[in-house]
Amino acid sequence: MRLFKNLSRNKLAVTSLAVIVVTLVLGICAPLVAPHDPGAVNMKLRYASPSWPYLLGNDHLGRCVLSRLIYGIRPSVLWVLAALGFSVLIGAAAGFAAGYFKGKVDAWLMRICDIMLSFPGYVMTLAVIGILGAGLENILIAFVCMKWAWFARVIRTSVMQFSDMDYVKFAKASGIPSCTIITRHIIPVTFADMAVISSGAMCSMMLQVSGLSFLGLGIQAPHAEWGMMLNEAREVMFSRPELMLAPGLAIIVVVSAFNFLSDALQVALDPKLMTSSGKLHKTQDREVRKAAYEYSRG
Numbered sequence: 001m002r003l004f005k006n007l008s009r010n011k012l013a014v015t016s017l018a019v020i021v022v023t024l025v026l027g028i029c030a031p032l033v034a035p036h037d038p039g040a041v042n043m044k045l046r047y048a049s050p051s052w053p054y055l056l057g058n059d060h061l062g063r064c065v066l067s068r069l070i071y072g073i074r075p076s077v078l079w080v081l082a083a084l085g086f087s088v089l090i091g092a093a094a095g096f097a098a099g100y101f102k103g104k105v106d107a108w109l110m111r112i113c114d115i116m117l118s119f120p121g122y123v124m125t126l127a128v129i130g131i132l133g134a135g136l137e138n139i140l141i142a143f144v145c146m147k148w149a150w151f152a153r154v155i156r157t158s159v160m161q162f163s164d165m166d167y168v169k170f171a172k173a174s175g176i177p178s179c180t181i182i183t184r185h186i187i188p189v190t191f192a193d194m195a196v197i198s199s200g201a202m203c204s205m206m207l208q209v210s211g212l213s214f215l216g217l218g219i220q221a222p223h224a225e226w227g228m229m230l231n232e233a234r235e236v237m238f239s240r241p242e243l244m245l246a247p248g249l250a251i252i253v254v255v256s257a258f259n260f261l262s263d264a265l266q267v268a269l270d271p272k273l274m275t276s277s278g279k280l281h282k283t284q285d286r287e288v289r290k291a292a293y294e295y296s297r298g
Contacts, residue, residue, distance in 0.1 A: 013264030016257040023254055027073030036064035038071040039222045056246050068224035069246055075136050075219050076226045080205050083140040088198055091151025096182055099159025116149035129217050136219040139212055143205055158193040162186050199262035203255045210251055226251050
């Protein structure tokens with residue numbers, strides 16, 4: 001409740017959360033919301049201008065751009081969110097094990113993470129695609145294989161800070177099982193870091209999926225995806241710029257919403273940042289009122 005109360009004070013956070021919720025609902029309910037079949041080809045409507053039946057016009061095959069934009073939410077956002085969830089689960093399990101038990105468990109898990117993190121993310125993603133072939137599912141597999149190590153490293157650092165607290169040591173001395181200690185005492189206090197890094201990682205994963213699809217390495221035709229829609233509209237980018245504008249704006253808006261939400265979560269979950277932010281706003285308000293008073297007198 002405190003988290004939602006703090007977020008509600010930030011208008012940008014509320015707007016970003018609303019954009020994300022609406023996007024997810026549209027993606028889940030795409031068959032009910034989309035006005036037309038996204039794969040229906042009608043060459044008579046090739047590059048047709050926007051109209052009431054087709055609010056965003058038609059592409060090079062006469063397909064409804066709005067319907068493809070709505071269905072494109074699924075691979076561009078929903079499937080990326082699912083891959084992020086798997087990455088966080090695997091990384092959290094490894095991070096909690098390494099940060100809580102330490103010793104050999106920590107040494108082995110962190111050496112594996114070091115090996116995974118020693119390769120650039122884009123290079124490893126392209127390597128996985130080269131081995132398994134182009135396709136959205138292979139990109140998501142590459143994400144899970146690469147991102148979990150990064151989450152494990154960050155979560156481990158957070159867990160180690162709290163595993164040495166007195167109340168955790170007292171729980172260990174009392175004979176409480178390790179799983180109970182992690183569930184009741186460590187997961188709640190590390191949730192803030194997990195939420196912030198997850199929302200931040202969502203932005204980079206969405207951009208990578210769209211970029212690889214734009215290059216033809218992601219989801220394949222006739223399925224709809226925002227990056228692939230940009231690639232299909234390249235040939236008419238000057239004569240029909242709206243065909244590139246729609247998916248481009250969709251990527252910018254959704255990625256920005258996750259980015260702003262990540263910043264707002266970091267402030268809402270950290271009392272120090274919340275206090276400093278409030279002091280900053282109060283100082284700015286005083287300066288504005290002072291300047292307005294001097295201007296009115298001057």
